[in-house]
Amino acid sequence: MMKNEATEKRFFDVVGIGNAIVDVLVKTDDSFLAKHSLIKGSMSLVDQKKAEELYNESGPGMETSGGSAANTLSGISQLGGSAGFIGRVKEDQLGAIFTHDIKSVGTYFRTPPALDGPSTARCLIFVTPDGERTMCTYLGASVQLEPEDLELSIVKEANVLYLEGYLWDNSSAKRAFLAAAEAARSSKRKVALSLSDSFCVDRHRESFLDLIEKNVDILFANENEIISLFQCQDFETAIKEVKDCCEVIALTRGKTGSVIIHEGEALTIPAFSFGELVDTTGAGDLYASGFLYGYTTNKSLLECGKMGSICAGKVVTQLGPRPQSSLRSLIINHI
Amino acid sequence: MMKNEATEKRFFDVVGIGNAIVDVLVKTDDSFLAKHSLIKGSMSLVDQKKAEELYNESGPGMETSGGSAANTLSGISQLGGSAGFIGRVKEDQLGAIFTHDIKSVGTYFRTPPALDGPSTARCLIFVTPDGERTMCTYLGASVQLEPEDLELSIVKEANVLYLEGYLWDNSSAKRAFLAAAEAARSSKRKVALSLSDSFCVDRHRESFLDLIEKNVDILFANENEIISLFQCQDFETAIKEVKDCCEVIALTRGKTGSVIIHEGEALTIPAFSFGELVDTTGAGDLYASGFLYGYTTNKSLLECGKMGSICAGKVVTQLGPRPQSSLRSLIINHI
Numbered sequence: 278m279m280k281n282e283a284t285e286k287r288f289f290d291v292v293g294i295g296n297a298i299v300d301v302l303v304k305t306d307d308s309f310l311a312k313h314s315l316i317k318g319s320m321s322l323v324d325q326k327k328a329e330e331l332y333n334e335s336g337p338g339m340e341t342s343g344g345s346a347a348n349t350l351s352g353i354s355q356l357g358g359s360a361g362f363i364g365r366v367k368e369d370q371l372g373a374i375f376t377h378d379i380k381s382v383g384t385y386f387r388t389p390p391a392l393d394g395p396s397t398a399r400c401l402i403f404v405t406p407d408g409e410r411t412m413c414t415y416l417g418a419s420v421q422l423e424p425e426d427l428e429l430s431i432v433k434e435a436n437v438l439y440l441e442g443y444l445w446d447n448s449s450a451k452r453a454f455l456a457a458a459e460a461a462r463s464s465k466r467k468v469a470l471s472l473s474d475s476f477c478v479d480r481h482r483e484s485f486l487d488l489i490e491k492n493v494d495i496l497f498a499n500e501n502e503i504i505s506l507f508q509c510q511d512f513e514t515a516i517k518e519v520k521d522c523c524e525v526i527a528l529t530r531g532k533t534g535s536v537i538i539h540e541g542e543a544l545t546i547p548a549f550s551f552g553e554l555v556d557t558t559g560a561g562d563l564y565a566s567g568f569l570y571g572y573t574t575n576k577s578l579l580e581c582g583k584m585g586s587i588c589a590g591k592v593v594t595q596l597g598p599r600p601q602s603s604l605r606s607l608i609i610n611h612i
Numbered sequence: 613m614m615k616n617e618a619t620e621k622r623f624f625d626v627v628g629i630g631n632a633i634v635d636v637l638v639k640t641d642d643s644f645l646a647k648h649s650l651i652k653g654s655m656s657l658v659d660q661k662k663a664e665e666l667y668n669e670s671g672p673g674m675e676t677s678g679g680s681a682a683n684t685l686s687g688i689s690q691l692g693g694s695a696g697f698i699g700r701v702k703e704d705q706l707g708a709i710f711t712h713d714i715k716s717v718g719t720y721f722r723t724p725p726a727l728d729g730p731s732t733a734r735c736l737i738f739v740t741p742d743g744e745r746t747m748c749t750y751l752g753a754s755v756q757l758e759p760e761d762l763e764l765s766i767v768k769e770a771n772v773l774y775l776e777g778y779l780w781d782n783s784s785a786k787r788a789f790l791a792a793a794e795a796a797r798s799s800k801r802k803v804a805l806s807l808s809d810s811f812c813v814d815r816h817r818e819s820f821l822d823l824i825e826k827n828v829d830i831l832f833a834n835e836n837e838i839i840s841l842f843q844c845q846d847f848e849t850a851i852k853e854v855k856d857c858c859e860v861i862a863l864t865r866g867k868t869g870s871v872i873i874h875e876g877e878a879l880t881i882p883a884f885s886f887g888e889l890v891d892t893t894g895a896g897d898l899y900a901s902g903f904l905y906g907y908t909t910n911k912s913l914l915e916c917g918k919m920g921s922i923c924a925g926k927v928v929t930q931l932g933p934r935p936q937s938s939l940r941s942l943i944i945n946h947i
Binding site: 304332333335336337338339340341342351369370371374377378379381382396596597599601602 | 639667668670671672673674675676677686704705706709712713714716717731931932934936937
């Protein structure tokens, strides 16, 4: 097994940058997706008008803090790791909910809220009876993240900098993202990236490939994302393409489990199941939580993968992306 | 079986008045309740400062529309009944969530929001591992309900006027409540009351007894509430005390089911179970939904009670008081 270099204890295990989003979970059926031309399992960006239109036509919802990187960092805190989040909310009720939820699990979060402009970002998540989620995101205040908001001191104090691909969808957040990646690299920290969504990869393929080659040590992707990144026919071909692109590549495959690639070797990790599939929201985010918690506590890659699988397997048995039960005791009982 | 008088079809089956509240559901443990001197299963009123203090010390939450009467009316709409709600939110993000959720199931809701003053009401609901809920309510904008906000036309157009006991905790809502009860009685409509909480009964025992005697046709209460109302030693004694106080009395007993009292006769209704107990929030409210849906569709009292038991049995298997799955198909399959 690889011995990772993150052995020197720093204040933060992982610091991440992402869109600060409140999720609105709505149970719906396939005909709703068809009516609104939504592609199941995808994330679309919508403007305020479209967000309101979709919301008005939706059934009753449940609101819970979300955002891909924010979910991952919350999960790391819930596992007992030390995590920090950088992202922008507005000073409004949804912003207060986001701020409360992430701080309440012990994640460091100090990015000042926007005092004017658009409201806190919202993601309408339509959960179909098969447990699959389809997302429509109104980015709102989260796009106002600028490089000067970055707390480079906390980025340099973290063993791993974690970035979500979704940030690529707005230029100021992308600039902040690149500035942070460079700061982390210059301090010899690891940089991890989650590709987020296959359509997001489609929109930004070339710049993602460039970023991965130059600045990424740990890459998280699911099957669709990695196939899209390399424009392959299937997962097996994508695995061959990906193998030298960075130090560690963790590829998630839903019920099939995951594959971790390191130094040309592929490790297969089984999926864990803890009950009926209710909602896949947050599965990839929580896989990254478990993996990075293992990685920053110097576990073997096999154990990192298992921790990821356990966290992902648990979050899909509930509604919403922030685990409602103790991840720490789950890991202790299953590793 | 009694033939109820609600046979003439009017526009609304049930119109209700209640506090318009957004719930913040937080999973917690018994030590949190002990630390904050909260009595398990009860509802306490808190001011804004106390609400913020408790929230700051709570874990991550999920937000969902709540409010006792609002839950009942949403449930009636989900069953296919025609329901209207009267209650006050503020024009803020939580108010928009409340308004969306209740309208999205088809409940009529047109009370204009408050434009200034305190924010939309919030109820912190601490759910312990046994599934029991303990509530701390900040009434916020909901106390601004005045008699002039009442749409007496819709009250007169409803077969049943439904009132929650919690309204008794603020004087303007209480005045609105009494005005509505009188309007309903003068139009020969039925008036239903839910006692809401044993501590609420303690605070207002005399005026509840007076109200029930003069203005209530259908009374909903759980064991603790009815024992508190008559200051009895046990449920059996309370049943004897209650029997002539109004036309129909529905007494819920959790896992033991419910007892319906009419013309001196007591009908015993079993509880229904649809899986593991997750959260008792909304159990009493949804019992009233099922019962009143049956009552306004001219079902026998035995069937009304069964419908109540089914709706209550379903809502306790999920987090939050608004059922996420179809109540209508559940009733069709179980009656």
